[in-house]
Amino acid sequence: MALKLTDLKSDFHNDWCPGCGDFGILSAVQMALAEMNIDPSRMAVVSGIGCSGKTPHFLNTYGVHTLHGRSLPFATGVKLSNPNLEVIACGGDGDGMGIGAGHFVNSGRRNVDMAYIVYDNGVYGLTKGQASPTLKLGMKTKSLPLPNINQGINPLMLALAAGYTFVARGYAYDVRHLKDLIKKAVQHKGFAFLDVLQPCPTYNDILTKEYWQGEGLLDAAGRPMPRTYKLDITGYDGVVKTDDVGEMEEKIKQAMMKSFEFGDRTPIGVFYQNERIPTYEERLGARMPTYRDNPPGEQEIAGQDGRPLATVQKLLDELRVN
Amino acid sequence: MALKLTDLKSDFHNDWCPGCGDFGILSAVQMALAEMNIDPSRMAVVSGIGCSGKTPHFLNTYGVHTLHGRSLPFATGVKLSNPNLEVIACGGDGDGMGIGAGHFVNSGRRNVDMAYIVYDNGVYGLTKGQASPTLKLGMKTKSLPLPNINQGINPLMLALAAGYTFVARGYAYDVRHLKDLIKKAVQHKGFAFLDVLQPCPTYNDILTKEYWQGEGLLDAAGRPMPRTYKLDITGYDGVVKTDDVGEMEEKIKQAMMKSFEFGDRTPIGVFYQNERIPTYEERLGARMPTYRDNPPGEQEIAGQDGRPLATVQKLLDELRVN
Amino acid sequence: MERNDFSWMIGGAQGSGVDTSAIIFAKSAAQGGLRVYGNREYYSNIKGEHSYFRVRLSKDQIRSHVDTVDMLATFDDETAVRHAWEVRKDGAIIYDPSLGSNPIENIQTIEANVESRLYSKLDANGLPHTVDGVLEIARRNGVHIYAIPYLELLKKVGEQVGETSLSALTKMTNVMAVAASFALLDYPQDEVINAIRKQFKSKPKAAEMNVAMIAITYDYVREKYNGSFGYKLRTIPTTEKRILLRGSTTIGMAKILSGCRLQTYYPITPASDESEYLEAHENIDLEVMVDNELKSMKGAVTVVQTEDEIAAVTMAIGGALAGSRASTSTSGPGFSLMAEGMGWAGINEVPLVITLYQRGGPSTGLPTRHEQGDLRFALHTGHGDFPRIVLASGDLEEMFFDVTRSFNYAEKYQLPVVHIVDKAMANSDMTYKMFDPSLAKIERGLLIKGAVPGHEDGPFDRFKETATGVSPRPAIGTKGGIYWNTGDEHDEKGHISEDPLNRDMMMEKRMRKLDLAAEEIPLEEKVHFFGPKDAQITLVSWGSTKGAILDAMEALNAEGLSVNFLQIRLVQPFPTDYVKDVLSHAKKVIDVEMNYSGQLGGVIREMTCVPVERYIVKYNGRPMSSEEIYDAVKKIADGSAPNRIVLRNGA
Amino acid sequence: MERNDFSWMIGGAQGSGVDTSAIIFAKSAAQGGLRVYGNREYYSNIKGEHSYFRVRLSKDQIRSHVDTVDMLATFDDETAVRHAWEVRKDGAIIYDPSLGSNPIENIQTIEANVESRLYSKLDANGLPHTVDGVLEIARRNGVHIYAIPYLELLKKVGEQVGETSLSALTKMTNVMAVAASFALLDYPQDEVINAIRKQFKSKPKAAEMNVAMIAITYDYVREKYNGSFGYKLRTIPTTEKRILLRGSTTIGMAKILSGCRLQTYYPITPASDESEYLEAHENIDLEVMVDNELKSMKGAVTVVQTEDEIAAVTMAIGGALAGSRASTSTSGPGFSLMAEGMGWAGINEVPLVITLYQRGGPSTGLPTRHEQGDLRFALHTGHGDFPRIVLASGDLEEMFFDVTRSFNYAEKYQLPVVHIVDKAMANSDMTYKMFDPSLAKIERGLLIKGAVPGHEDGPFDRFKETATGVSPRPAIGTKGGIYWNTGDEHDEKGHISEDPLNRDMMMEKRMRKLDLAAEEIPLEEKVHFFGPKDAQITLVSWGSTKGAILDAMEALNAEGLSVNFLQIRLVQPFPTDYVKDVLSHAKKVIDVEMNYSGQLGGVIREMTCVPVERYIVKYNGRPMSSEEIYDAVKKIADGSAPNRIVLRNGA
Numbered sequence A, B: 001m002a003l004k005l006t007d008l009k010s011d012f013h014n015d016w017c018p019g020c021g022d023f024g025i026l027s028a029v030q031m032a033l034a035e036m037n038i039d040p041s042r043m044a045v046v047s048g049i050g051c052s053g054k055t056p057h058f059l060n061t062y063g064v065h066t067l068h069g070r071s072l073p074f075a076t077g078v079k080l081s082n083p084n085l086e087v088i089a090c091g092g093d094g095d096g097m098g099i100g101a102g103h104f105v106n107s108g109r110r111n112v113d114m115a116y117i118v119y120d121n122g123v124y125g126l127t128k129g130q131a132s133p134t135l136k137l138g139m140k141t142k143s144l145p146l147p148n149i150n151q152g153i154n155p156l157m158l159a160l161a162a163g164y165t166f167v168a169r170g171y172a173y174d175v176r177h178l179k180d181l182i183k184k185a186v187q188h189k190g191f192a193f194l195d196v197l198q199p200c201p202t203y204n205d206i207l208t209k210e211y212w213q214g215e216g217l218l219d220a221a222g223r224p225m226p227r228t229y230k231l232d233i234t235g236y237d238g239v240v241k242t243d244d245v246g247e248m249e250e251k252i253k254q255a256m257m258k259s260f261e262f263g264d265r266t267p268i269g270v271f272y273q274n275e276r277i278p279t280y281e282e283r284l285g286a287r288m289p290t291y292r293d294n295p296p297g298e299q300e301i302a303g304q305d306g307r308p309l310a311t312v313q314k315l316l317d318e319l320r321v322n
Numbered sequence C, D: 001m002e003r004n005d006f007s008w009m010i011g012g013a014q015g016s017g018v019d020t021s022a023i024i025f026a027k028s029a030a031q032g033g034l035r036v037y038g039n040r041e042y043y044s045n046i047k048g049e050h051s052y053f054r055v056r057l058s059k060d061q062i063r064s065h066v067d068t069v070d071m072l073a074t075f076d077d078e079t080a081v082r083h084a085w086e087v088r089k090d091g092a093i094i095y096d097p098s099l100g101s102n103p104i105e106n107i108q109t110i111e112a113n114v115e116s117r118l119y120s121k122l123d124a125n126g127l128p129h130t131v132d133g134v135l136e137i138a139r140r141n142g143v144h145i146y147a148i149p150y151l152e153l154l155k156k157v158g159e160q161v162g163e164t165s166l167s168a169l170t171k172m173t174n175v176m177a178v179a180a181s182f183a184l185l186d187y188p189q190d191e192v193i194n195a196i197r198k199q200f201k202s203k204p205k206a207a208e209m210n211v212a213m214i215a216i217t218y219d220y221v222r223e224k225y226n227g228s229f230g231y232k233l234r235t236i237p238t239t240e241k242r243i244l245l246r247g248s249t250t251i252g253m254a255k256i257l258s259g260c261r262l263q264t265y266y267p268i269t270p271a272s273d274e275s276e277y278l279e280a281h282e283n284i285d286l287e288v289m290v291d292n293e294l295k296s297m298k299g300a301v302t303v304v305q306t307e308d309e310i311a312a313v314t315m316a317i318g319g320a321l322a323g324s325r326a327s328t329s330t331s332g333p334g335f336s337l338m339a340e341g342m343g344w345a346g347i348n349e350v351p352l353v354i355t356l357y358q359r360g361g362p363s364t365g366l367p368t369r370h371e372q373g374d375l376r377f378a379l380h381t382g383h384g385d386f387p388r389i390v391l392a393s394g395d396l397e398e399m400f401f402d403v404t405r406s407f408n409y410a411e412k413y414q415l416p417v418v419h420i421v422d423k424a425m426a427n428s429d430m431t432y433k434m435f436d437p438s439l440a441k442i443e444r445g446l447l448i449k450g451a452v453p454g455h456e457d458g459p460f461d462r463f464k465e466t467a468t469g470v471s472p473r474p475a476i477g478t479k480g481g482i483y484w485n486t487g488d489e490h491d492e493k494g495h496i497s498e499d500p501l502n503r504d505m506m507m508e509k510r511m512r513k514l515d516l517a518a519e520e521i522p523l524e525e526k527v528h529f530f531g532p533k534d535a536q537i538t539l540v541s542w543g544s545t546k547g548a549i550l551d552a553m554e555a556l557n558a559e560g561l562s563v564n565f566l567q568i569r570l571v572q573p574f575p576t577d578y579v580k581d582v583l584s585h586a587k588k589v590i591d592v593e594m595n596y597s598g599q600l601g602g603v604i605r606e607m608t609c610v611p612v613e614r615y616i617v618k619y620n621g622r623p624m625s626s627e628e629i630y631d632a633v634k635k636i637a638d639g640s641a642p643n644r645i646v647l648r649n650g651a
């Protein structure tokens, strides 16, 4: 039975600010999940803390609203415990690249088969608008008393450096395009990173919806020219197609260069994708033949009366001294 | 008075394993500091935890052997408290890019005027040889029961993505070259990252001294060909010379591409350097005119009898209601 | 409980100006010589969820809120239906009549369980599920209901000042609720206008529009409700200079005064307001004696927003090593991340101040609500044994002066100090007699800066064993002071040492400093004792319950139930002898705490073996009112209640 | 103290095979029916620093080491000069005569303060600062000194087996010290050969070389020192099947048995040995009942090395949510980083097991040394109040079976469990009667997997209020079980809720589970009581002091000083009534702990108000010996000692 959009909506009250880009992302997630027709009870959405962190509560799937910066290790635990589940992590830019940067980098190394959506608004929304790690040096949003004193991180470049096998960017108000990106990220075999430009009308008065939709950037005819453009339309192809290391390096380089473009012409779409690298689960499976079919979370561990199914007699016998 | 090498040596017993690459790095640090003739009492060496973390104890400067993964925020605290000190952070690859990866990334954003030397041996030395974040996927050092299940990080690429303004690589047994790199790193205006290939003969039997010096890689005459080569000899120039953003991006791209080279031909030297970006201290100074001359750690705060020098009467007066 | 004071409440959606209007209310009253206590409740949300502000006024000293509301000023439907129940008989509700017929089910931000509780009350009274239904119940309970047609009046203001933009006009709605309140209370219009002018100092146009609005509101109320509300508010002439202090400002200011020059933080509610205050005031005024003359100079506080709280605590430690008075401020989740760093500061004898703003736990808990649940954790943060000082303030004035004490302790005893405050204090406003900052004295202990006197080159015995356990401490950068720090056990120079004898010496040296601190710190800084020496009831508590307890105690004593109150301020080192003496001679001890498990009670039992058996606790996220304490003490006193009473008031 | 047993020590540089030789020694003895207790001391270093291994043997049950060494086997200079002092009169030292004239100052790895202590002893005896000087003092103290010319004998072996590589031969030096020891003890050569053959099972050539070496060593000793050493070691026939168990193996094995299927860890001494054991045994044997027949199958334990301990704890929690029995193992610094994660598990009622291997703190402390300093921190980790269970094992057998208990508690009460062990246990080896794994019973509580029976689609009330506080818990992935987790306070479905009534309900629901646990967990799992009911002295302690206390207690009782011992195992929920009853009736209570502040003593005072006033504590990083406890108890008993005795033995 196909899922309807409403099947994915929880009835928990949404308290994001009016006009928040988070709404666009939420819709796109709901649409993507409905279209992919994944059984909601075989799915977990795992988030960090922030405005964005509330997302799981609005979705009718298993939801895990974790700690600030920790969505990735939590999500990894869920997924490795039961690789038969679909796991999506999400959270804010502060959550992911500030306090969570260590997990961000090291999760790239693991390549667990999950998707991670970052709500990139340049600010710490829920704590009232402090600069987030993606805000550029010298920017002064209305929430800041002084211009940002730190350089901004380029999330895509960081993801490429960390080893993510799918790196993409979406825009919160281009819901259909974003929906497709989310589907790709979820369907990607490996760890998929999706950075979403998310206007925060309450605190970030620079990277607003109006900005992205071309305010002040007019074409000859005086029409605003959107500041985002779609990569695929330009013929850009970020997908690695062979096991050749050279090809991989080429595609990474290409994606890195693309990732420098930001501002008046900001690419959205898939920057890089590589399914040739084994996932963490595949690597585990290679070591433990029963891993996939009988994963940790589904293994029976006890028989009648609590008798452990595992036997350690052989191990004990190794220790015998007489 | 010029410093002698011995002025920089503490008399604390060194307990690294025989043949450890750390000795090479230590010598290079001592030589560099002696040549730069920095007053040891105006200098702090701040380390993390690991074999490498013991470094400060062997140096006759203020030494701060901190917590696992935390050398950078500790060092930042020392430096921002007193920007007139020379501060060098150092530590292992596990320390810096495993547990410390979050600070690694976010320190890049700050660009505090310090140097950071990573002892990159591919393993967690002090805890007996587990895989570190720089060990490549599938490598099985003698200390590992099974091949490494994680992808390795490319530290240079990560540093570039994080915004370091000086990115270099040295080799522990090329002490003179390393010494020069350390001097450059220390003298660099901004946050300098120096990754050092450091053989760990006890646990890492793959990236050994013999490997780097060309074992099994013979030229036509049957002589081993070293696997490292010096960037500057090839005419490579990583230094940004203008304020042009285009030049900066070009140099970053160039450095990233260079950083892919690893193995039979592994470049050492300065990959990227940019002194055009203001340091964190400069940014602070722009906001607080007294910051440089009267920094936090040197400010007098009390007069006779403990009378606070700061007066808050104006602030209190703002709160008056009658 | 008799009240000789007045309790006012205003509510509205987050972001709709509730805070501003409450402050205008409070300042108008304070200007007129009234004492003020105000506190704010809000959701962990940016825009839209319900928040409210309570302001209590009195001619006498007050230090806490009461549950009963004398006047509820509303300008939205949600505030009316949520809070109408709290208004006392003969009290007043101000509301917008155009919202009267709004069905409750249309109010999105009301939780399902709150909604169903409302319905069952309305159903029991046969009333519709609307604002009017709720107000009708209030009316039946003897509450005066005052309709203020905000929009109508605002349009009139617009006509008068020539403002046609409706959105510009409706921005004044909340302040209009204030004006209506004062008008009903017959409070001098000039005081309100005065406060408004100060508030909008930098926006003269807004100020004038508001002034016009006030006049129109006063006229309307006078005409329509002339004298119908029984309570009149009068100014009280006073010559005492007073300030209206807000908790989140208090510590920032005191840090400037106390010489804190490096503050690190990671944003977190409710701690980050302090750091943001510091950032906004980073360039500070100094008065330096130069050639026997006081000269005005400038200095600076460096404030660093870090990537997480681990960086915050370790960076502050680094700063302290290099000679700064350094601190970090945080709340529960952030403090949990600081455990490892604190241990490092402990073993390296680093003067570090952590300001801990407690909020509802565990975990993310109730991030914008109140609790005092972190005491035990603060006493035992981090693995292993190391010395620390834990100091808890009970009100804003203590908060202010305890900051200097915290830094002094940290430097004199060379250890981490946890200065515990909480959400209730951070988000409260109170009038005080102007503070005298010259009462603050800075003591830096055995810090050496510049050069070690008489020391030749070569390593310095930073961790030299001494009788007190405290050793001279050169800041990094001091000539002749080179030494090492390490988280490992170390010798006198700071080098790693695994030698068992050295270990014993160092453990004992470090822990001995607590004995010194216990000896040197004066009793007044450790405890406060209030009320009659011999009393039927002895209340013991810590932190911000102080205000409500004192208010309740006064009322109980006035009624003849003799009650005294032991406030514990220094929890580590614990003032064991004094507390044991007081409690073992007390007739009936009741431990009062804003946490589930009665954490201080446990500490007292541990340290004194006095079996603290009676508890008044609260953990629903809302601070205790003096009424709740009053009631609970009475019940325990007359034996009509169990030994553990859980307070549950608050919306 | 009389001893009916034998204490042997071997030492050498880290990496020189001390561990292997000690294990061969222990196994040879155990094979012969002797009981063995062994423990290892080493520096936080990879190669070169001094380490030593003590093996104690007895025909009777023994559970601890003694300080006095009967025989010290050395093959380097450092071991001789460091440990000669510990050898009792009539004991023996085996040494390499070629090292006798080595000056102590040439031994790089001896700390300056240790060196100067040695010099002053030598100077007082007018002896040179050499190995010979030290041995001479021992000789004067009545110690037998046996020179074994290792190199000479090894060359002989080489000739015999045709091995000319000197480095291949010198690899046998350490085992030769073992052979010499046994030869002096006149222990059957066959047992040693047997043990060697087993040890070198996979290296037949090495085995044969060692066998030859043993013969030559035995011959040499017999010839040169025939019978000169008084103590003879005899095999004791036994039919009891025995194992020689190592602490670091114990828990790993028990986790396999107990159904732990996801283990996360970040490397740290001494915890990571366990995870590495699990990794090496990740493919496990199952016996599954299929069609009424037991079938052998394979399963797997997934072990993940994470980037830090924050990831380790949160990943384990994620795993537990998805239905695995999940755990993480760590030591002090790592545990400090887990504080925040633990609180999340608390508020979300996640069954999580943290195995905490205590080591010397605070901070990095003494990373390879022993301490029990984390009890208080484990009881209060994380901000706010949430329920947890804290269980402490006292020996390897308890460690083994407590693992199943920990997982059972975690799942039955849906909360984090901290299972506390320590370095002393992790790095000790002991003979036990073969364990019976069928004693372990798995109880998963209200876990629902697959599908919620009878539940329609739509959210599930995961946090349903129940009388016990425990609610049915669907694993993520369960049909009909959709619910939410959040670190915020939440309603029954797991959605964020700030409602005060809901908050109270949830706090009470969670905390109530501790009452249930206290009620259900049998007394035998909470405490152990040893010795006569009425005794002059009652010792109370927890953790690995158990062995030394029992050994001391036996000796004291044998001498007529009646002593009993209350071992606390479950520290949270605390067995208050039982402990209070025992201690308030005890004549003289002494709290024995491996930490500075007597942490358990504080807990007992807090929970029972029994004023625990006498303490035997130790914090120099070396485990307590039974002799030390014996001596201290005697002194306290006869009033010749203060109320707090600090033990300081150990090198």
Ligand SMILES: Cc1ncc(C[n+]2csc(CCOP(=O)(O)OP(=O)(O)O)c2C)c(N)n1
Residues within 6 Å of the ligand: A049, A050, A051, A052, A053, A067, A068, A091, A092, A093, A094, A095, A096, A119, A121, A123, A124, A125, A126, A127, A132, C266, C267, C268, C269, C309, C333, C334, C337, C364
């Ligand atoms: C350990 C910890 N530190 C701080 C906080 C406070 N906090 C809550 S949300 C947040 C930042 C949110 O910013 P971001 O991750 O960008 O999410 P957004 O609100 O912008 O969606 C912070 C710092 C916390 N919950 N936990």
Ligand SMILES: Cc1ncc(C[n+]2csc(CCOP(=O)(O)OP(=O)(O)O)c2C)c(N)n1
Residues within 6 Å of the ligand: B049, B050, B051, B052, B053, B067, B068, B091, B092, B093, B094, B095, B096, B119, B121, B123, B124, B125, B126, B127, B132, D266, D267, D268, D269, D309, D333, D334, D337, D364
């Ligand atoms: C919080 C914490 N976790 C774990 C450890 C244990 N530990 C000590 S050193 C080390 C790893 C060292 O590896 P690396 O940083 O690469 O340094 P190396 O020894 O290789 O120089 C670890 C995990 C610790 N000290 N603190």
Ligand code: SF4
Residues within 6 Å of the ligand: A015, A016, A017, A019, A020, A021, A022, A051, A052, A121, A125, A126, A199, A200, A201, A202, A203, C046, C047
């Ligand atoms: S603060 Fe910003 S990110 Fe948060 S809900 Fe409001 S608009 Fe969205």
Ligand code: SF4
Residues within 6 Å of the ligand: B015, B016, B017, B019, B020, B021, B022, B051, B052, B121, B125, B126, B199, B200, B201, B202, B203, D046, D047
């Ligand atoms: S373990 Fe490796 S890194 Fe550590 S001291 Fe030995 S050789 Fe050096």
Ligand SMILES: [Mg+2]
Residues within 6 Å of the ligand: A050, A092, A093, A094, A119, A120, A121, A122, A123, A124, A125, A132
């Ligand atoms: Mg954000």
Ligand SMILES: [Mg+2]
Residues within 6 Å of the ligand: B050, B092, B093, B094, B119, B120, B121, B122, B123, B124, B125, B132
């Ligand atoms: Mg390393």
